[in-house]
């Protein structure tokens with residue numbers, strides 16, 4: 656869907672921001688770009704909607720070279736979410752969200768109805784928040800409006816630059832979870848920039864770990880944690896990658912013990928597919944040392960997870976990635 660072919664960007668002062676970059680984001684995939692400050696993440700992203708033009712190489716969107724597209728037309732198909740959100744201060748939340756559809760000619764009533772739906776989707780009741788101005792919202796709520804606004808024109812592609820950067824860690828984690836939930840429904844092709852490895856791991860279907868101006872490793876989060884491609888990536892992911900792996904390893908049936916072996920129904924539950932981290936957090940609060948695991952579709956109990964199960968799951972993940 657988005658394809659970089661040998662893309663280099665050199666700024667007029669001679670700074671090489673990215674060099675010979677080649678990678679691809681599949682349709683409906685969420686790829687996170689992670690790396691230290693100044694490594695070229697934002698430059699990479701801004702070349703996709705032509706806010707920055709590459710020096711050499713080309714970028715294809717749905718098979719078409721974007722260099723031959725009209726930049727304004729191009730940007731209509733690409734939602735853009737930035738950390739400072741960039742809401743219009745003198746417009747209400749509803750008006751802000753309806754801006755792009757109206758710009759592209761959607762009748763006002765229809766644009767507003769769609770905006771209300773989207774606000775609902777990102778967890779803001781339009782009846783409560785629709786009439787407010789941005790300054791009357793918390794940072795997290797503004798961030799959600801930013802996401803709703805980017806989705807309003809229903810673009811197939813979303814670019815997100817540190818979209819959850821401006822909020823505290825607790826709100827951030829909640830927004831990330833909500834966003835993943837949302838992505839399950841909307842299935843956009845997303846390029847998301849972050850300097851936070853945890854965020855990259857939690858959100859990305861695949862991660863691009865940047866060194867200076869180049870991608871050191873492009874792989875699934877679990878693979879980056881299990882087998883860092885270079886010394887640099889190993890030091891970037893750090894010594895606690897065993898713990899980070901909890902966040903990317905799902906609870907599977909094979910990890911479970913039979914339900915009701917001791918006749919007592921578990922008092923806490925997670926669904927199959929939840930992360931081990933989530934499961935372990937619950938497990939640590941349970942005196943019984945076990946939690947129930949349910950089928951995400953039917954809600955039925957399919958087994959229980961114990962500390963041994965967590966251990967088994969981690970071993971399984973290690974073996975799979977080895």
Ligand SMILES: Nc1ncnc2c1ncn2[C@@H]1O[C@H](COP(=O)(O)OP(=O)(O)OP(=O)(O)O)[C@@H](O)[C@H]1O
Pocket residue numbers: 666667668670671672690691692693694695696697698699850
């Ligand atoms: N207009 C410009 N002119 C010259 N150099 C630039 C320009 N914009 C960015 N750079 C340089 O290009 C490099 C990559 O910048 P970029 O903004 O892409 O990094 P980043 O990884 O997004 O960083 P951060 O996480 O701090 O936002 C940096 O060395 C930066 O100083």
